[in-house]
Amino acid sequence: MAESNIKASFSNAVSGSQRATLDDLVWDTQTKPGVSVAILYRHETSGEYTALVDMAPGTNYAAHTHQLLEEVFVISGTFYDNEKVYRTGDYVIREPGAVHTTRADEDCRVLVTYRRF
Structure with a gap:
């Protein structure tokens, strides 16, 4: 069954x-x-999810991977990985197992989706 942290409910949909x-x-x-x-x-069974992520200046993640395909769309601000700088409106997709870092030097909001490849 699909879940959400949104206060709304599908019963009102x-x-x-x-x-x-x-x-x-x-x-x-x-x-x-x-x-x-x-x-x-x-989706609890598949592990797939979509989230908004806010990162404050100075936030960073060491090199890591994900078991699912990762899609990131930058809504505002800027973040960096070991390959590129991503600004508002930029999009990156990573296949499962891709090693990457993440760093924000300014406030940043991204939409992140993890799904089966």
């Missing part, structure tokens, strides 16, 4: 759609200092 505003989101600030995550959609 029209035509199977679920909608939310930024005020509806539940932000997890316990993941890492300087990082806030709002899960928009999560």
